Amino acid sequence: MSFVPNKLKNLASNLGVMNVARKYYLKKYYENLEDKFHEYRESGKVPMPDTLIWEPTGKCNLRCRMCYINFAVTTKVREMTLDEFKIMINKIPSLKKIMMIGGELFLRKDIFDMLEFLRTKGILATVATNATLLKPDMIEKLAEYKDMTNVTVSVDGPEKIHNQIRGKEFAFQRSMENIKEMRKKGLFVNVVSVITKENIDYFPDLIKVIKESGANYMELEYERIYNAEIVKKTSEILGIPHTIDNFPIVGTDNSLMPEYTIERLRISMDAAENMAKKVGMTVGYMPFDFKENLEDYYHRSTETDREHFCKHLFIPRIDCSGNFIFCFAIKKPMGNILTQNFEEVWYGEEFTKFRDTFLNNKVLPICETCEKMIICKKSDKKVTVAQKLDIPIEVKNTDPKTENAYETVYAGNN
Numbered sequence: 001m002s003f004v005p006n007k008l009k010n011l012a013s014n015l016g017v018m019n020v021a022r023k024y025y026l027k028k029y030y031e032n033l034e035d036k037f038h039e040y041r042e043s044g045k046v047p048m049p050d051t052l053i054w055e056p057t058g059k060c061n062l063r064c065r066m067c068y069i070n071f072a073v074t075t076k077v078r079e080m081t082l083d084e085f086k087i088m089i090n091k092i093p094s095l096k097k098i099m100m101i102g103g104e105l106f107l108r109k110d111i112f113d114m115l116e117f118l119r120t121k122g123i124l125a126t127v128a129t130n131a132t133l134l135k136p137d138m139i140e141k142l143a144e145y146k147d148m149t150n151v152t153v154s155v156d157g158p159e160k161i162h163n164q165i166r167g168k169e170f171a172f173q174r175s176m177e178n179i180k181e182m183r184k185k186g187l188f189v190n191v192v193s194v195i196t197k198e199n200i201d202y203f204p205d206l207i208k209v210i211k212e213s214g215a216n217y218m219e220l221e222y223e224r225i226y227n228a229e230i231v232k233k234t235s236e237i238l239g240i241p242h243t244i245d246n247f248p249i250v251g252t253d254n255s256l257m258p259e260y261t262i263e264r265l266r267i268s269m270d271a272a273e274n275m276a277k278k279v280g281m282t283v284g285y286m287p288f289d290f291k292e293n294l295e296d297y298y299h300r301s302t303e304t305d306r307e308h309f310c311k312h313l314f315i316p317r318i319d320c321s322g323n324f325i326f327c328f329a330i331k332k333p334m335g336n337i338l339t340q341n342f343e344e345v346w347y348g349e350e351f352t353k354f355r356d357t358f359l360n361n362k363v364l365p366i367c368e369t370c371e372k373m374i375i376c377k378k379s380d381k382k383v384t385v386a387q388k389l390d391i392p393i394e395v396k397n398t399d400p401k402t403e404n405a406y407e408t409v410y411a412g413n414n
Helices: 006-014 018-045 084-090 111-121 138-142 158-167 171-184 203-213 228-238 262-279 294-298 344-346 349-360 387-391 404-411
Strands: 050-053 098-102 124-129 149-154 190-193 217-222 284-285 308-310 373-374
Touching: 006 018, 006 190, 018 217, 018 284, 018 308, 018 373, 084 111, 084 262, 098 111, 111 124, 111 138, 158 171, 171 190, 171 203, 190 203, 190 387, 203 217, 203 262, 228 349, 262 284, 262 294, 294 387, 344 349
Parallel strands: 050 098, 098 124, 124 149, 149 190, 190 217, 217 284
Antiparallel strands: 308 373
C-alpha cells in the first residue's frame, strides 16, 4: 500500500474533498491489511513491514483522565539514544513510514535529529503529541520536515472541558495556538478527540474550534475502558504472566460500560456530523467502522464466528528501549532490536506463537473496544465480554441528560 504525499493531502484538504479522499484511502488501506491477513492464514508467513510504531519515551507532561498508561512503570524505562535509533531504522530495510507515539515525544530533545535521519532514508513520519510543549522555534524547525511529517494532536473538547480532562489549565490554549502555527507553516495536522462522559455533549463546539484552528481533519475515538479482571483474563488466555511490566495499564474494578447511554451517544454523533457539514470540517471515527457497528462496540460484543486480526500483527511496535512489544497494553518483550536482527524476532518462535494464540482465541477481552481490531467475516452469533468472564455488565443509571439529550446537544448550534 503506497503512502499519500503530504502535498496531495493538503491539496485535498484545501479543495474540500478530504472527507471523500480519506474514506477512499482508508477503504483501500484496510483491504490491503485484510489481504495480508488471508495470505498469512494460508501461508503462515508475515511480510516484512513497511510501517513501524515506535515509542520515543514513556514519559508525559500530562495525566489525562482517560489514559490508562501506568506512568509509574513507563517513566522508569531507559530511552534509546539517537545512535541506537539509527541502528533500529537501519535494521528494517523495508521501512517506509514510522509512527512516533508516546508518552509525549517532545520531551525528548533529539526528535528533530531523528526526523533529519529519517529524511535521509526517505522514510515518512507521523508524530503524535499533545502540542503543549511546542515553542515557536520548534514549530519552525518541525516545518522543515512538512513534506514527510504528519502531526497528530489530541484535543478533547472546548477549553473548559479539555483542561478538565487533561488536568492542566494551560493545555487547551497552548495546543490550539500551536495547531494554528503549525498549519500556517504548512504542516499537515489532524486532531484526535477521545469520546468521554465529559465531552460527549460538546462535539459541535469542539468541531467549530478545530475548524477555526485550521486543522486538516479530526477523528472521534471511542474510549477504551479496562478493568483489572479483563486484564487478568487476557493474560491467562495469552499465557503471559499478569505483571505490571507486561500489562502496564491501570485496570481497577471500574465498570466496563460508559457512563452514558447509547442513545445519547448517537444523538451526540449526529450533532457532530451536522456541525461538521455546516462548517466544512472532515470528521471520522476510530475505529474506522465505529458508526456502522456502534451497537457492538458500545455493548462490547464480539462475534465469535468471525475471523479477525489486529493491525499490530503486521505493524511492529518497539518501545523506547528497543523491546518488541505487541501494543501499549500488552508489553511483554519478545525480543530487542538493539541486540537482535529484526527478522530474528519478527519471524521468531515467540512472536509466531503469540500470533497463533492471539488469532485462535477470537477477540481478547482487552481488545473489545480497540480501534486496531479488524473483523473480517459477518456472523449472527455474538458473545459479550460479560458472558466470557461471568462478570455482570450493567449500564449505570448515570445519564440524567438522556431524556433531553437532543435539546442539550443542539442548543445554540442550529
